[in-house]
Amino acid sequence: MxxxxxxxxxxxxxxxxxxxxxxxxxxxxxxxxxxxxxxxxxxxxxxxxxxxxxxxxxxxxxxxxxxxxxxxxxxxxxxxxxxxxxxxxxxxxxxxxxxxxxxxxxxxxxxxxxxxxxxxxxxxxxxxxxxxxxxxxxxxxxxxxxxxxxxxxxxxxxxxxxxxxxxxxxxxxxxxxxxxxxxxxxxxxxxxxxxxxxxxxxxxxxxxxxxxxxxxxxxxxxxxxxxxxxxxxxxxxxxxxxxxxxxxxxxxxxxxxxxxxGTSYLTKTAAAKTSSTARTRHAADAVLAMNLTSSKNLAKAQAAGVSTREVKRLTTMLRSTDAGTVADGLAGLKQLDRQAAAGR
Structure with missing residues (x-):
């Protein structure tokens, strides 16, 4: 891979x-x-x-x-x-x-x-x-x-x-x-x-x-x-x-x-965790890197029956400094994806 x-x-x-x-x-x-x-x-x-x-x-x-x-x-x-x-x-x-x-x-x-x-x-x-x-x-x-x-x-x-x-x-x-x-x-x-x-x-x-x-x-x-x-x-x-x-x-x-x-193995370890806010910000930055609002990708969205206006609105939310707004934008984009997949 x-x-x-x-x-x-x-x-x-x-x-x-x-x-x-x-x-x-x-x-x-x-x-x-x-x-x-x-x-x-x-x-x-x-x-x-x-x-x-x-x-x-x-x-x-x-x-x-x-x-x-x-x-x-x-x-x-x-x-x-x-x-x-x-x-x-x-x-x-x-x-x-x-x-x-x-x-x-x-x-x-x-x-x-x-x-x-x-x-x-x-x-x-x-x-x-x-x-x-x-x-x-x-x-x-x-x-x-x-x-x-x-x-x-x-x-x-x-x-x-x-x-x-x-x-x-x-x-x-x-x-x-x-x-x-x-x-x-x-x-x-x-x-x-x-x-x-x-x-x-x-x-x-x-x-x-x-x-x-x-x-x-x-x-x-x-x-x-x-x-x-x-x-x-x-x-x-x-x-x-x-x-x-x-x-x-x-x-x-x-x-x-x-x-x-042929013999057992025993030990312990712990995993580090990232804060919820940091994970949300990182997720938003990565989605923004997809360039969902480029002309090419908006054309693909329109061809799939996805509202380009909604894609633009939700993508704009990802640039917010408010973590809740960013999370809502990410959730909205995921919902659009579900709707598009169901319509195929």
């Missing part, structure tokens, strides 16, 4: 390499642990970027390595596809590698672009078409890519315990982010696509003899807009959006740790 606008950025992974040596915990036996994958494995979302690949010290691989006293070779990179893992990360594997973890595939199906498209007002985008394009890749191309990548991992690390993770469901049917325009139907479709991706990952991973790590049950009740979020909604900076936060990475660590080592 790659960013396409200032509205929604989702970076689900990339390339390159950084080795992080962690001292073994008292009484623990050190092991060679290689963390492959995309941004979900690089720890994007934890607000602790280390390099261009992100590789956060709060990412689940670093948490697992620290908890179990493992020597970590942190290869995961924001933006990575299956091809990137093959070309840039597998060099860290050898017959001496004990443990391997990975999340991969989201970028192959272009999920970031899909999220970006679906987050826009319905009269400006084709969410269904974007989802269909991603599904086409998932069905026709990704199975072969997984076969090739998983086969290479087993060849290069024949003695390793390998755990392959799926992706959590991002949405709960509600859109509480004022500057995004996900309808309940769109959220359900996006979750359904994630379910299908996870099913494919499970099938291909277990067929190779790898352990599949399914995060969906653990993340249930912790989606975007839930009371306790493990996944960031639209965030600043944009690359933090729609990725597991620090709590979410602990959730992943509690799944990957036992899958790799």
């Amino acid at each position: 790659t960013r396409r606008s200032a509205v929604v950025g989702l970076v689900l992974a990339g390339s390159s390499a950084l080795s992080v040596g962690l001292m073994p915990a008292a009484g623990a036996a050190a092991g060679s642990y290689v963390a492959l994958g995309d941004s979900y494995s690089a720890g994007v979302g934890t607000r602790a970027k280390v390099d261009s690949c992100y590789r956060s010290p709060y990412g689940y691989p670093a948490l697992v390595a620290s908890r179990y006293g493992l020597s970590l070779s942190y290869q995961a990179c924001s933006g990575a596809t299956t091809a990137d893992v093959t070309n840039n990360q597998l060099g860290a594997l050898s017959s001496g590698t004990s443990l391997v973890s990975m999340t991969i595939g989201g970028n192959d199906v272009g999920f970031a672009n899909v999220i970006t498209t679906c987050a826009q007002p319905s009269w400006l985008s084709d969410c269904n078409g974007a989802i269909a394009n991603g599904r086409s890749i998932l069905t026709n191309q990704l199975p072969g890519r997984y076969d090739s990548l998983f086969g290479s991992i087993r060849t290069k690390a024949p003695n390793a315990k390998v755990a392959i993770g799926g992706y959590p469901l991002i949405f709960n049917g509600e859109d509480c982010n004022a500057l995004t325009f996900f309808s309940p139907t769109e959220e359900a479709s996006l979750n359904s696509a994630t379910n299908d991706l996870d099913s494919l990952i499970r099938t291909k991973a277990t067929a190779r003899g790898f352990t599949y790590v399914d995060p969906r049950s653990s993340f249930s009740g912790h989606a975007v807009c839930d009371n306790v979020e493990w996944i960031n909604g639209l965030s600043n900076p944009i690359e933090e959006s729609y990725h597991p936060n620090r709590d979410g990475n602990v959730g992943y660590a509690k799944l990957f740790g036992p899958a790799l080592t």
